[in-house]
Amino acid sequence: MEKLKLLIPEDLLQTVRSSSVDDLLSSSSSLLRLFLGLPQFHQAVSDLGDPDLGCCRKNEETSLDLKRRGNLCFRSRHFNDALRFYSKALRVAPPHAIDGDKSLLASLFLNRANALHNLGLLEESLRDCHRALRIDPYYAKAWYRRGKLNTVLGNYKDASRDITVSMSLESSSVGKKQLQNELKAIPDYQNKQTSEHSEHHPNSYAGVDHLPSLQSEVKLRCVSTKEKGRGMMSECDIEQASVIHVEEPISVVISKSYRETHCHFCLNELPADSVPCPSCSLPVYCSESCQIQSGGALSTKVMDKHHVYQNLPDDVVEHIEGVTSADIYYSEETECIQEHQHECRGANWPAVLPSEAVLAGRVIMKLINQGETAMDLSNLQEILELTHSYSEMSPEIKLELHLLSIVLIWCLNKSCCPDLSVCEASVTQTIILLSQIKVNSIAVVRMKSSGDSLKGIASGNVSEKESIQSLEQLRVGQALYKTASLFNHSCKPNIHLYFLSRGLIMRTTEFVPMGCPLELSYGPEVGNWDCKDRVRFLKEDYFFHCRCRGCSQINISDLVINGYCCVSANCTGVVLDSNVATCESEKLKHFLAAPKSLNHHFQVSEKVYADVGEVASSLLNKPRGSLEIEPEICLICGSRRNVEDSYAEVNKAWNDLRRVGELMNSGRGNVFVLSDCLRSIAVLRTSLHMYNKDIANAEDKVAQACYLAGDLKGARKHCEASIKILKKLYEEEHVVIGNEMVKLATIQLASADSSGARDTTKTLSQIFSKFYGSHAERLFSYL
Numbered sequence: 001m002e003k004l005k006l007l008i009p010e011d012l013l014q015t016v017r018s019s020s021v022d023d024l025l026s027s028s029s030s031l032l033r034l035f036l037g038l039p040q041f042h043q044a045v046s047d048l049g050d051p052d053l054g055c056c057r058k059n060e061e062t063s064l065d066l067k068r069r070g071n072l073c074f075r076s077r078h079f080n081d082a083l084r085f086y087s088k089a090l091r092v093a094p095p096h097a098i099d100g101d102k103s104l105l106a107s108l109f110l111n112r113a114n115a116l117h118n119l120g121l122l123e124e125s126l127r128d129c130h131r132a133l134r135i136d137p138y139y140a141k142a143w144y145r146r147g148k149l150n151t152v153l154g155n156y157k158d159a160s161r162d163i164t165v166s167m168s169l170e171s172s173s174v175g176k177k178q179l180q181n182e183l184k185a186i187p188d189y190q191n192k193q194t195s196e197h198s199e200h201h202p203n204s205y206a207g208v209d210h211l212p213s214l215q216s217e218v219k220l221r222c223v224s225t226k227e228k229g230r231g232m233m234s235e236c237d238i239e240q241a242s243v244i245h246v247e248e249p250i251s252v253v254i255s256k257s258y259r260e261t262h263c264h265f266c267l268n269e270l271p272a273d274s275v276p277c278p279s280c281s282l283p284v285y286c287s288e289s290c291q292i293q294s295g296g297a298l299s300t301k302v303m304d305k306h307h308v309y310q311n312l313p314d315d316v317v318e319h320i321e322g323v324t325s326a327d328i329y330y331s332e333e334t335e336c337i338q339e340h341q342h343e344c345r346g347a348n349w350p351a352v353l354p355s356e357a358v359l360a361g362r363v364i365m366k367l368i369n370q371g372e373t374a375m376d377l378s379n380l381q382e383i384l385e386l387t388h389s390y391s392e393m394s395p396e397i398k399l400e401l402h403l404l405s406i407v408l409i410w411c412l413n414k415s416c417c418p419d420l421s422v423c424e425a426s427v428t429q430t431i432i433l434l435s436q437i438k439v440n441s442i443a444v445v446r447m448k449s450s451g452d453s454l455k456g457i458a459s460g461n462v463s464e465k466e467s468i469q470s471l472e473q474l475r476v477g478q479a480l481y482k483t484a485s486l487f488n489h490s491c492k493p494n495i496h497l498y499f500l501s502r503g504l505i506m507r508t509t510e511f512v513p514m515g516c517p518l519e520l521s522y523g524p525e526v527g528n529w530d531c532k533d534r535v536r537f538l539k540e541d542y543f544f545h546c547r548c549r550g551c552s553q554i555n556i557s558d559l560v561i562n563g564y565c566c567v568s569a570n571c572t573g574v575v576l577d578s579n580v581a582t583c584e585s586e587k588l589k590h591f592l593a594a595p596k597s598l599n600h601h602f603q604v605s606e607k608v609y610a611d612v613g614e615v616a617s618s619l620l621n622k623p624r625g626s627l628e629i630e631p632e633i634c635l636i637c638g639s640r641r642n643v644e645d646s647y648a649e650v651n652k653a654w655n656d657l658r659r660v661g662e663l664m665n666s667g668r669g670n671v672f673v674l675s676d677c678l679r680s681i682a683v684l685r686t687s688l689h690m691y692n693k694d695i696a697n698a699e700d701k702v703a704q705a706c707y708l709a710g711d712l713k714g715a716r717k718h719c720e721a722s723i724k725i726l727k728k729l730y731e732e733e734h735v736v737i738g739n740e741m742v743k744l745a746t747i748q749l750a751s752a753d754s755s756g757a758r759d760t761t762k763t764l765s766q767i768f769s770k771f772y773g774s775h776a777e778r779l780f781s782y783l
């Protein structure tokens with residue numbers, strides 16, 4: 001993109017940067033004309049759209065080389081490395097390539113099955129055997145391997161069938177004899193309990209979850225307000241933790257950093273036997289079902305060797321023919337949108353362009369394939385009906401969107417859709433679509449434990465040398481949902497959003513009375529950042545000035561989160577720096593300007609009143625009209641603190657803490673290091689307000705350091721101190737508190753405090769059920 005920018009003359013740059021929606025047609029037309037006439041443009045983008053130059057093509061040589069390396073690792077019993085090489089080889093293996101007298105793909109699946117078998121991953125290995133057999137149903141070794149696996153898994157009927165078929169395909173009499181013995185060794189399935197899978201589907205790995213149905217009593221309505229545009233509100237009283245909305249996306253794209261670890265369709269974590277895209281080397285899927293829904297079936301020519309095996313018994317032929325049927329892979333109930341199909345022509349652009357552009361490409365191609373949009377995309381906006389905020393975007397973003405749209409339309413046209421017009425209309429519509437994606441797309445997240453030993457919590461078996469377990473949020477993808485885009489943002493949301501596969505679920509986190517707006521957080525929340533940081537983020541990333549209840553009411557969190565403590569001993573008052581003081585003053589002025597009936601300041605609940613009173617009682621007593629908050633002055637007793645000096649001390653203490661943290665994490669921690677930690681935290685406490693978030697973070701770090709040093713009592717004390725502060729900053733039962741409690745439970749278990757751990761886990765389950773309802777168990781099964 002930088003190269004392209006250099007090609008644009010200054011006056012056109014100005015036009016583009018200052019464009020509004022009304023003159024988009026003219027700015028995109030001028031830019032498009034310029035680029036199409038410049039050989040440098042064609043040079044710069046040629047390798048993006050030309051399949052012959054793409055890096056995403058299959059490559060037989062590379063695949064064979066990776067297979068050889070896998071075999072070497074296998075022979076030296078490095079099964080994990082072998083697995084890795086085989087998976088890589090599968091990704092680049094052309095579907096019809098042959099290695100010796102075997103299909104390359106089939107032999108790779110079987111080799112991987114062997115590696116998986118040796119790693120004890122039996123179901124995965126079984127699925128790979130089945131894949132090998134689907135490609136080459138006369139593959140004796142694959143029947144044999146599958147027979148062995150079925151024996152271990154107790155699927156005796158299947159095992160007997162598999163070994164019988166492999167025996168029929170075996171040419172040597174010694175081999176036949178050996179297999180005969182193997183067959184005899186299989187327990188008599190008629191008399192034994194056979195597994196439920198006797199007619200099992202080897203591809204039982206199900207990546208895609210089904211969405212729950214809505215409670216019928218929940219009624220929502222879309223309303224419009226001057227401040228926020230359209231938004232959703234309740235048309236009836238809604239209980240806490242009710243599911244209020246479920247939706248499948250218009251389209252999804254995986255985040256670049258999770259391309260190797262998560263399924264490109266359902267976005268769940270990949271199993272060890274991931275399945276590659278049949279036509280390019282980019283996506284990997286957790287199952288054939290996801291592969292087919294995303295891009296199409298693995299179109300391998302089944303190797304026809306029937307003439308070689310003409311004398312096979314009828315029942316063996318029946319088994320061989322049965323193995324190639326594809327229906328077990330794909331449930332027809334699922335809508336097949338094949339959103340990757342247009343990308344897998346081997347061209348580079350889907351790998352190189354930003355995720356937003358790939359998502360835009362998917363939306364465009366989906367609408368074209370469904371016959372909904374014209375080839376110049378002129379009706380795209382009408383179809384999607386999403387807000388875009390183009391005029392609020394910065395000049396640099398406007399320029400980026402222009403460039404990206406031209407490149408995307410050009411790539412789509414060259415690589416997969418020659419009928420798509422490369423004209424100012426399609427470019428303009430794509431600019432709007434990209435703006436809509438910026439404003440409306442939602443990050444698809446997964447919660448993940450930070451280490452394996454969260455499973456250890458369940459068994460009560462936590463190693464002291466591992467770091468404390470915690471939950472991490474992974475932003476695995478980005479998706480566009482039509483109705484979910486109508487929900488406005490609040491920094492104090494009353495609904496919570498989570499995902500099952502690609503499906504989105506919204507649940508109320510509190511009782512919502514009839515007529516109340518239903519709002520979720522786009523990221524920033526009270527308790528996470530202070531008001532000025534939230535406002536800045538929403539302006540920069542979502543292009544609006546936040547008018548939510550969290551940003552218009554006074555709350556303790558915004559005052560203390562970055563606040564300093566009072567210099568007078570025993571005073572609990574907070575001292576603000578000038579940035580926070582200005583932002584909070586603005587907020588108070590806003591209250592005063594509002595009509596009395598709407599004046600939230602005087603309507604604050606008793607709890608908020610008491611909380612604010614604890615740190616800033618002067619704000620509650622101020623006469624109307626004089627609500628300028630003075631920086632560096634305690635909001636209770638009026639004592640002055642030099643914030644600049646305190647800032648320097650805090651910085652130094654944090655640098656020390658970070659250094660100490662690194663030492664601890666690299667295993668070089670000891671009691672002296674730990675006492676350094678405690679000194680730093682004491683420094684923080686002399687400068688920062690007792691509810692400042694930095695103290696919560698520092699307490700958390702110290703808890704981790706104590707844990708690593710084996711001081712479990714200390715770890716618990718500091719973890720509890722962190723939770724105490726978080727409870728002031730967020731609501732008592734916020735999911736963030738739940739995440740912190742996972743750490744507390746780990747410490748309690750490690751210190752054999754099972755009753756404490758039980759209590760913590762009980763609270764934790766309560767919190768998680770409030771946010772995830774009955775899905776809490778499914779999403780946090782290890783808890």
Ligand SMILES: C[S@@+](CC[C@H](N)C(=O)[O-])C[C@H]1O[C@@H](n2cnc3c(N)ncnc32)[C@H](O)[C@@H]1O
Nearest residue numbers: 228229230387485486487488489544546547548
């Ligand atoms: C995902 S859309 C929500 C639906 C949108 N209001 C509509 O009319 O389509 C996001 C846009 O809604 C508006 N919005 C959402 N939350 C807001 C808030 N708290 N304060 C002001 N505007 C808000 C902003 O214009 C923002 O860009």
